[in-house]
Amino acid sequence: MLKARDIANTLIKQAKLYPDSQNALVSQMFEYLKVKHLEHIAPDVLKHLERKVLVEDSRQQLRIISPHGVSKATLEKIRSFVGAPDGVSIRTDIDENIVSGFVAYYADKKFDTSGKRTLAQLKVAVTEHI
Secondary structure, eight states: OOOHHHHHHHHHHHHHHOGGGHHHHHHHHHHHHHHTTOGGGHHHHHHHHHHHHHHHHHHTEEEEEESSOOOHHHHHHHHHHHTOOTTOEEEEEEOTTOOSSOEEEETTEEEEOOHHHHHHHHHHHHHHTO
């Protein structure tokens, strides 16, 4: 049975292959659903497309979590550290549970320089040598 997720994924792949034809692809998808009497899954297809777009957008955003506000100079150093390009969208969040350092997410990667992680690594190193 054809699933809304599969149709959404196929539409996204086709849109990447043919970026100038995105409107036509959407029209063809709705026509296909109509011909196959699958109009009832159109809302689910759209829901899956929206999720995919949100996930893709979050991959292009640098998210930094720290225990306090971060200066513009520090944001720039973190951006460079994680390999994000100039002008990337940066989102900062404060989490007081992070005692020191920061946790950054960019392009499906996590960069954890928090004190908690550093202590955990130190603990592992010390217990391995005992």
